[in-house]
Amino acid sequence: MKPSIPKGTRDFGPIETARRNYIFDTIRKGFRLFGYTPIETPAMENLSTLMGKYGEEGDKLLFRILNSGDYLKDVSSEELLQKDSLALTPKISEKGLRYDLTVPFARFVVQNRNDIQLPFKRCQIQPVWRADRPQKGRYREFFQCDADIVGSDSLWNEVELLSLIDEVFKNLKIRVAIKLNNRKILTGIAELIGESNRITDITVAIDKIEKIGVEKVCDELLSKNIPQEAVDKLLPILQLTGSNSDKLSQLAEVLKDSETGLKGVEELKWVVQRFDALGHSSLLDVDVSLARGLNYYTGTIIEVKALDVQIGSITGGGRYDNLTGVFGMPGLSGVGISFGADRIYDVLNQLDLYPASVTESVKVLFLNFGEDEAAEAMKLVKQLRENGVSAELYPDAVKLKKQMAYADALKVPYVAMIGETELKEGKLQLKNMSTGQQQSLSFNDFINDWGKNDI
Amino acid sequence: MKPSIPKGTRDFGPIETARRNYIFDTIRKGFRLFGYTPIETPAMENLSTLMGKYGEEGDKLLFRILNSGDYLKDVSSEELLQKDSLALTPKISEKGLRYDLTVPFARFVVQNRNDIQLPFKRCQIQPVWRADRPQKGRYREFFQCDADIVGSDSLWNEVELLSLIDEVFKNLKIRVAIKLNNRKILTGIAELIGESNRITDITVAIDKIEKIGVEKVCDELLSKNIPQEAVDKLLPILQLTGSNSDKLSQLAEVLKDSETGLKGVEELKWVVQRFDALGHSSLLDVDVSLARGLNYYTGTIIEVKALDVQIGSITGGGRYDNLTGVFGMPGLSGVGISFGADRIYDVLNQLDLYPASVTESVKVLFLNFGEDEAAEAMKLVKQLRENGVSAELYPDAVKLKKQMAYADALKVPYVAMIGETELKEGKLQLKNMSTGQQQSLSFNDFINDWGKNDI
Numbered sequence: 077m078k079p080s081i082p083k084g085t086r087d088f089g090p091i092e093t094a095r096r097n098y099i100f101d102t103i104r105k106g107f108r109l110f111g112y113t114p115i116e117t118p119a120m121e122n123l124s125t126l127m128g129k130y131g132e133e134g135d136k137l138l139f140r141i142l143n144s145g146d147y148l149k150d151v152s153s154e155e156l157l158q159k160d161s162l163a164l165t166p167k168i169s170e171k172g173l174r175y176d177l178t179v180p181f182a183r184f185v186v187q188n189r190n191d192i193q194l195p196f197k198r199c200q201i202q203p204v205w206r207a208d209r210p211q212k213g214r215y216r217e218f219f220q221c222d223a224d225i226v227g228s229d230s231l232w233n234e235v236e237l238l239s240l241i242d243e244v245f246k247n248l249k250i251r252v253a254i255k256l257n258n259r260k261i262l263t264g265i266a267e268l269i270g271e272s273n274r275i276t277d278i279t280v281a282i283d284k285i286e287k288i289g290v291e292k293v294c295d296e297l298l299s300k301n302i303p304q305e306a307v308d309k310l311l312p313i314l315q316l317t318g319s320n321s322d323k324l325s326q327l328a329e330v331l332k333d334s335e336t337g338l339k340g341v342e343e344l345k346w347v348v349q350r351f352d353a354l355g356h357s358s359l360l361d362v363d364v365s366l367a368r369g370l371n372y373y374t375g376t377i378i379e380v381k382a383l384d385v386q387i388g389s390i391t392g393g394g395r396y397d398n399l400t401g402v403f404g405m406p407g408l409s410g411v412g413i414s415f416g417a418d419r420i421y422d423v424l425n426q427l428d429l430y431p432a433s434v435t436e437s438v439k440v441l442f443l444n445f446g447e448d449e450a451a452e453a454m455k456l457v458k459q460l461r462e463n464g465v466s467a468e469l470y471p472d473a474v475k476l477k478k479q480m481a482y483a484d485a486l487k488v489p490y491v492a493m494i495g496e497t498e499l500k501e502g503k504l505q506l507k508n509m510s511t512g513q514q515q516s517l518s519f520n521d522f523i524n525d526w527g528k529n530d531i
Numbered sequence: 532m533k534p535s536i537p538k539g540t541r542d543f544g545p546i547e548t549a550r551r552n553y554i555f556d557t558i559r560k561g562f563r564l565f566g567y568t569p570i571e572t573p574a575m576e577n578l579s580t581l582m583g584k585y586g587e588e589g590d591k592l593l594f595r596i597l598n599s600g601d602y603l604k605d606v607s608s609e610e611l612l613q614k615d616s617l618a619l620t621p622k623i624s625e626k627g628l629r630y631d632l633t634v635p636f637a638r639f640v641v642q643n644r645n646d647i648q649l650p651f652k653r654c655q656i657q658p659v660w661r662a663d664r665p666q667k668g669r670y671r672e673f674f675q676c677d678a679d680i681v682g683s684d685s686l687w688n689e690v691e692l693l694s695l696i697d698e699v700f701k702n703l704k705i706r707v708a709i710k711l712n713n714r715k716i717l718t719g720i721a722e723l724i725g726e727s728n729r730i731t732d733i734t735v736a737i738d739k740i741e742k743i744g745v746e747k748v749c750d751e752l753l754s755k756n757i758p759q760e761a762v763d764k765l766l767p768i769l770q771l772t773g774s775n776s777d778k779l780s781q782l783a784e785v786l787k788d789s790e791t792g793l794k795g796v797e798e799l800k801w802v803v804q805r806f807d808a809l810g811h812s813s814l815l816d817v818d819v820s821l822a823r824g825l826n827y828y829t830g831t832i833i834e835v836k837a838l839d840v841q842i843g844s845i846t847g848g849g850r851y852d853n854l855t856g857v858f859g860m861p862g863l864s865g866v867g868i869s870f871g872a873d874r875i876y877d878v879l880n881q882l883d884l885y886p887a888s889v890t891e892s893v894k895v896l897f898l899n900f901g902e903d904e905a906a907e908a909m910k911l912v913k914q915l916r917e918n919g920v921s922a923e924l925y926p927d928a929v930k931l932k933k934q935m936a937y938a939d940a941l942k943v944p945y946v947a948m949i950g951e952t953e954l955k956e957g958k959l960q961l962k963n964m965s966t967g968q969q970q971s972l973s974f975n976d977f978i979n980d981w982g983k984n985d986i
Contacts, residue, residue, distance in 0.1 A: 079580055080642065081573055081576065082577055082625075085573035085574075086573065087571070087639055087642070087643065090568035090653070094568070108921055109916045111896075111923035116551070118536055118540035120540060121537070122537055139575075139596050139597075141597070142596070142624050145616070146616045147616050148616045149614075156608075156611040157611065157612070159603045161604070164603065165597065173574075183534040183536075187534050187535065187536075187542070188542065193937060193940040193941060198545070217573050217574055235909070239913065353906065403534045438566035458809055458810075466563055466564045466565070468565060468691070469687060469691075471680070471685035471687045471691075481648075485648040
C-alpha cells in the first residue's frame with residue numbers, strides 16, 4: 077500500500093515546520109507584548125455549539141465526528157430507509173471539529189463567565205477545519221491566530237489591534253496596507269439609497285472600481301435592478317478620493333442625513349487619527365467597499381493586504397456587539413482580529429523573508445570514529461548543550477563520506493572530529509563547513525572558547 | 532441554552548495555557564538542543580493509515596469523521612437495514628483523528644522517503660484523540676511530545692534519548708526515575724520457562740512484587756496455569772536485587788542459555804554504562820517487569836516515573852525494528868520516546884513547580900483618566916513595547932476602583948497613572964502593586980530608566 081493523507085491537508089517537514097513556528101512565535105510575541113492572554117479550547121465542540129453560527133453554507137462545511145460505539149442503535153429502520161444524509165446526521169453525530177476560533181471563544185466566555193475578569197483580552201493560536209473544496213491556498217486544516225477583547229466598547233481597543241497588526245507585520249518584515257471600514261457607514265449608505273438589503277451587491281460593485289472604472293460599476297448596479305436614482309446618490313461614494321481624512325469628510329457630507337452613517341464616520345475618523353498620532357509603519361486605507369462578515373460585524377471592519385504579493389487578505393477582523401448573545405449572555409461588545417498564518421506563510425515563502433537562524437540545524441555535529449572516540453565526543457556534546465549550544469553525535473561509526481553527506485544535507489555549520497590520534501592528544505579538529513577552514517583545538521579550549529572565536 | 536464541551540475534553544484558561552506552554556517550550560528547547568527537527572502532520576488521517584495499527588481495542592477508540600455531502604448515496608438499503616454500526620462505518624467514514632504520533636510519523640517517513648536524510652531525527656508536538664472512557668487523568672484529547680530517530684540501530688541513540696529525558700525533567704525540576712528494560716530479555720525469559728505466549732501474565736505478576744511479595748506473585752502465576760517448574764525457574768528473576776549492574780549480572784546468569792536473552796542483557800548493560808559515564812541527575816532503574824507496548828518494541832524499553840507524585844508513567848518509549856514495514860518500507864530501525872505533556876502538567880500542578888514568570892501578566896497597566904490622558908499613556912505604552920516591555924492601557928475611562936480591581940485580578944506588577952495634573956507636568960505616578968510603593972517620574976525618566984531601577 078502507498079500511504080497518503082486526506083486531500084486538503086498537509087504534512088510539514090522540518091524546514092516548513094521551523095518556518096511556521098517562526099510565524100507563530102512572532103505573532104505570540106506580539107500578543108504577549110500587548111497583554112492578550114492565551115487560551116485553548118478543544119478541537120471537538122458539540123454540534124449544538126457550532127450549528128447555525130456560520131450560515132447554511134457553513135453548517136455544510138463542518139467536519140462531523142461519528143458517535144462512538146453502536147451509533148445506529150437508536151435509529152429506526154424507517155429513518156434509515158429514507159437515505160436522507162442530512163436528516164440522519166444529527167442522529168449519528170453529536171460532535172464536530174471547530175470551524176473557527178471565534179465561536180469557541182464566545183462559548184468559552186459564557187461557560188467561564190464567573191472566572192473571567194472583564195474586559196477580557198484573549199489570544200488563541202489553534203488549527204480549524206473546514207470541509208471546503210481544496211484549492212490553491214485553501215486547506216481543510218489551517219491555523220488561526222486570534223486576538224479579541226470583550227467587555228469594552230472603547231475605540232482604544234481598535235487602535236490597539238491596529239497597532240498589534242503593525243507590530244507583527246513589522247517584525248515579519250511584510251509590508252502591508254490595513255483597510256478600514258465601519259458597518260455603520262454601510263448601514264448609512266443603505267439608508268441613503270433606500271436599498272438596505274442590497275448592501276452586498278453594492279459593496280461588491282464598489283470593490284471593482286479600480287479594475288473596471290466608475291461607469292461600468294454604475295452599469296452593473298443598474299443591471300442588478302438598483303434604481304438610477306439610488307445609483308446617482310451613490311456616485312459620490314464611488315468616487316471618494318484623496319487622503320483618509322478627505323474621504324471621511326466627503327463621506328460625512330454624503331451621509332449627513334443618516335445618524336448611523338455619521339456615527340460610523342465619526343468612529344472611523346477617531347480610530348484613524350489616534351492610530352496615526354502614535355506613528356506606525358503600516359498605512360491605513362479607508363475603504364467603504366470592505367464588508368467582510370457583514371452580518372457579524374457591527375462597527376469597525378479591518379482587513380490587511382500584503383503590498384508585495386498578490387494574495388487575499390492575510391488578516392482580518394472587526395467589532396461585534398452581540399457575539400455571546402446566542403449563548404445566553406447578551407450585551408457584551410467585543411472586537412478582534414485573526415491572523416491568517418497559512419497565508420502569511422505563503423507570503424513569507426514567496427518573498428523569502430525568513431531569518432537564516434529559523435532553519436538552522438544543530439551547531440556542531442561530532443563525527444563517529446568508533447566507540448571510545450564517540451564516548452569522548454559525547455562528553456563534549458553534553459558540555460556544549462549545558463552551555464546552550466545544540467550539538468549531536470553521528471550515531472553510527474560508518475564511512476566518513478556518509479557522515480559528511482549527512483552534515484551537508486542538514487547544513488550543519490560546524491563538524492567536529494575526534495579520531496584515534498585526537499583522542500590520545502585530547503584534541504579535536506573543528507571544521508567550519510561554509511568556509512572549509514579547519515583547526516585543531518584542545519577539548520578545554522573548544523568548550524571554553526566556543527562562541528568567542530568561531531572560526 | 533447552556534453551553535458545554537464534549538466530555539473528556541478541556542478548556543484551558545489563561546493561567547492553564549501559560550503553564551502548559553511552559554511545559555511545551557521546555558520540551559521543545561530540549562528537542563532543539565539535541566538536534567531533533569520538528570515536523571507536523573494533519574489531525575485527520577485516512578482510516579487505511581490508522582486501522583489495524585493499535586490492535587482491535589485501538590480501532591474502536593479511533594474518532595471517525597463522517598464523510599462530507601450525501602454520504603448515504605452509495606449505501607444500499609439492505610446494508611442500512613442490517614443496522615450494523617461496525618459494518619456501516621467504512622462506508623460512511625474514510626478519515627479518522629490521529630490516535631498517536633508514531634503511526635503518522637511512520638506514514639510520513641514512507642511518504643517522504645525521497646526527501647528525508649537518514650538517520651532522521653524528528654520531534655513532533657501535537658494533540659491526539661482517543662474515544663476512551665474519560666476518567667481522572669485520562670482525556671479524549673491530549674498532547675504527545677515525541678522524539679524519534681529512524682535509520683540507525685546504534686545504541687548511542689538510546690543514550691541520547693535518556694539524556695534528553697534527563698535534560699527535560701531537570702529543567703522542569705521534576706525528580707524522576709527512568710525504568711529500563713529490553714524486549715530481548717523478555718523473549719529470553721519466555722524461552723527459559725517455555726511459555727513464550729504468557730509474557731504479559733508474567734510481567735504483570737512481576738510488577739506486583741513490591742506490593743504483594745514474591746510468595747503471592749508465585750501463587751498468582753500458578754493460578755494462571757503457569758507450571759510449577761516454570762515458576763521455579765522464574766524465581767531468581769522475581770528476586771533480582773542490588774544495583775543495576777548486580778541485576779544485570781544475575782540476569783546474565785539466569786538467561787545464560789538464551790542467546791536472545793543475553794543479547795538483551797548486553798544491550799541494556801551498554802546503555803546503562805554509557806549513560807552513567809556521562810553524569811546525569813536522573814536515576815536509571817533496570818526493571819524486567821517493564822513491558823509497555825510489547826508487540827511493538829523489539830529492543831530497549833523506557834518508562835519514566837515521577838518520584839514525588841503518585842501518577843502513572845509520564846514519559847515512555849523504546850526501540851522498534853519494523854515500524855515502517857506496514858507502509859511498505861521494511862528494515863528501518865527506530866527508537867523514540869513520548870513525553871506525556873498532560874501528565875507532566877498534573878505533576879507540575881501538584882508540586883507547584885512553575886517559575887513565577889510563567890503566569891506573569893503585562894508588566895505595566897496604564898489607568899485611563901480620559902481621552903487626552905489616555906492618548907499620552909498610549910505613547911508611553913508604545914515606547915515600552917518597543918523596548919520589549921509588555922504594557923497596556925485600560926480601555927475605558929471608568930471609575931478608578933473598577934480599573935484597580937482589574938489590575939488586582941490580573942496581578943499586574945506595576946500600575947502607571949497619568950491624570951490631568953500629571954499630563955500638564957509631563958509626569959506619571961508609578962505604583963508597585965506588591966509593595967504599594969508609589970513614585971513620581973517624568974515620562975523620559977520612566978522610559979529611559981525602566982528596568983534599571985524598578986521600584
